Amino acid sequence: MKSNYDYLVVGAGLFGATFAxxxxxxxxxxxxxxxxxxxxxxxxxxxxAGIQVHWYGAHILHTSNQRxxxxxxxxxxxxxxxxxxxxxxxxxxxxxxxxxNTFSKMWGITTPEEAKAKIAQQIAEAxxxxxxxxxxxxxxxxxxxxxxxxxxxxxxxQWGKRATELPAFIIRRLPVRFVYDNNYxxxxxxxxxxxxxxxxxxxxxxxxxxxxxLGTDYFAAKEELDMLxxxxxxxxxxxxxxxxxxxxxxYRSLRFETETLEQENYQGNAxxxxxxxxxPYTRIVEHKHFxxxxxxxxxxxxxxxxxEYPVAWKRGEEPYYPMNDEKNNAVYMKYKELADRQDKxxxxxxxxxxxxxxxxxxxxxxxxxxxxxx
Numbered sequence: 001m002k003s004n005y006d007y008l009v010v011g012a013g014l015f016g017a018t019f020a021x022x023x024x025x026x027x028x029x030x031x032x033x034x035x036x037x038x039x040x041x042x043x044x045x046x047x048x049a050g051i052q053v054h055w056y057g058a059h060i061l062h063t064s065n066q067r068x069x070x071x072x073x074x075x076x077x078x079x080x081x082x083x084x085x086x087x088x089x090x091x092x093x094x095x096x097x098x099x100x101n102t103f104s105k106m107w108g109i110t111t112p113e114e115a116k117a118k119i120a121q122q123i124a125e126a127x128x129x130x131x132x133x134x135x136x137x138x139x140x141x142x143x144x145x146x147x148x149x150x151x152x153x154x155x156x157x158q159w160g161k162r163a164t165e166l167p168a169f170i171i172r173r174l175p176v177r178f179v180y181d182n183n184y185x186x187x188x189x190x191x192x193x194x195x196x197x198x199x200x201x202x203x204x205x206x207x208x209x210x211x212x213x214l215g216t217d218y219f220a221a222k223e224e225l226d227m228l229x230x231x232x233x234x235x236x237x238x239x240x241x242x243x244x245x246x247x248x249x250x251y252r253s254l255r256f257e258t259e260t261l262e263q264e265n266y267q268g269n270a271x272x273x274x275x276x277x278x279x280p281y282t283r284i285v286e287h288k289h290f291x292x293x294x295x296x297x298x299x300x301x302x303x304x305x306x307x308e309y310p311v312a313w314k315r316g317e318e319p320y321y322p323m324n325d326e327k328n329n330a331v332y333m334k335y336k337e338l339a340d341r342q343d344k345x346x347x348x349x350x351x352x353x354x355x356x357x358x359x360x361x362x363x364x365x366x367x368x369x370x371x372x373x374x
Contacts, residue, residue: 003230005031005211009262010218013237014292014359015349017204018366020232025211030203031228033216038198039205042320043359045196049260051300054288055202057254057308057320058271059197060290062190065361069189071363076200077082079190081290085271089149096273097184098146099177100203108147112178119143119176134166139173153277158310160252167325183304184355192290226344231373235349237319246334249320250355255309257281265294266303281307322354329354346373 007023012034020030038044041240042056060083063069072078075161088230089095095101103115122143132138134155138147144276151174152163159166179280218225226232234241239249270289274281285306293300313319324329332354339347347371357365 003228005029005229007031007231007233008033008225008229009235009356010034010371011041011349011351012036012039012201012205012212012214012364013349014043014201015235015352015366016041016081016233017201017298018363019348020210021204021207022367022370023374024207028209030210030215031225032226033213033218035215035216035217039212039214041195043197043201044263045198045204047196050300051288051293051302051304052288053258053293053304053306054285055256055258056195056258056318057306058283058290059359060185060190060192061359062185062187064187064189064204065360065364066188068360068363071367072193072200073089075253076193076201079194079292081190081192081270082172083184083190083271084269086269087150087154087182087273089153089275091153092149094150095182096150096369098142098150099180099182100180101152102146106149108255113175117179119146121245133164133168134170135163137157137168137171138163141171146174150152152275153274153279154275154282154374156277157280157282158252160310160312170325173331194291195336202337221284230344232345233369234345235352238332238339238347240352241347242335242338245338247277248315249331249335250323250325250328251313252321252323253311253313253317255311257307259301259305261305262300262301263303264299266305266323268279268294281309283308319351322350322356324354326357360370 007029007030008022009032010031012032016032017039023030043059044055045052046055060081061072066234077139085096089094094105100112100115103109107118109115119142122145123140126139126144128136128140131140138151138266156163266286267284271283273283282372285308287304288294288300346369347353349362
């Protein structure tokens with residue numbers, strides 16, 4: 001029986017949307033499904049009070065890959081947003097990543113030589129030669145002051161474990177810059193689509209060769225859906241696809257509290273990280289600053305903020321971050337062996353490949369897959 005579609009793409013996030021666009025451009029018929037009621041996956045933006053709200057956490061597209069940057073320009077005009085988060089420890093505010101502004105505020109020093117000497121002194125005082133856990137690894141990289149104020153609490157909240165219980169290899173390096181530059185990324189290009197990421201993804205999917213079905217749970221009608229297409233691109237959880245036959249892979253999840261405030265400017269920055277363990281959320285995002293709204297001269301009397309809480313993942317909740325430690329990576333390799341033997345199904349994206357990807361890496365991987373398949 002002839003299939004109705006060349007490809008069934010499971011998941012309308014950035015990976016699925018990029019692949020679907022490339023397939024449709026090549027004349028292939030695509031059925032794109034998603035269990036959510038919108039396209040865009042985790043980079044979905046929703047307009048509230050005239051502000052594009054990053055519904056599943058802050059997303060900034062950044063890359064040094066010219067091909068990826070040129071690619072996304074087809075679908076959106078990007079603003080000049082530069083990611084410059086602030087870290088808050090108790091009532092102290094520090095620039096991120098760790099740079100001369102951070103060190104000047106923390107120690108009252110003014111030169112790179114002084115900052116290097118201070119860090120070297122604290123590393124020497126710690127006397128850690130073979131770090132046995134994340135805490136020892138971090139102190140051996142940046143000294144105790146930076147670790148205690150800006151790394152410890154945030155990391156423990158993010159992972160849901162004390163730093164002394166986490167393996168050292170989780171932190172292989174910590175970025176330290178001896179310049180007065182608050183730009184978080186080193187990439188050549190960064191920005192956010194004007195009008196939001198959802199608008200960009202919708203334009204990617206605007207093809208008569210793409211049929212979109214939202215609110216569609218793949219696993220609720222798997223046999224029927226599989227019969228509709230010659231090939232399947234699956235971007236969901238690889239362990240779920242194989243019915244957890246080797247056990248569950250671990251993820252970290254997130255919970256968001258979003259509220260609209262009757263004030264023009266809540267915190268003066270898009271992202272403020274809360275590094276104390278006692279504060280239950282890791283950061284507060286004020287979405288209007290992604291659009292440079294407070295710099296444009298246009299006054300919006302309202303603002304929208306989101307508090308972000310890391311939580312332990314369990315079945316039925318959204319998985320956000322793969323726990324890529326040695327134990328989970330070993331389990332993933334068993335699933336990958338099964339995946340590699342599939343004739344009809346191709347796995348992609350952060351969940352399908354059980355790997356933490358930034359947005360530009362997701363697009364790059366999807367383009368690579370499209371070149372191989374189409």
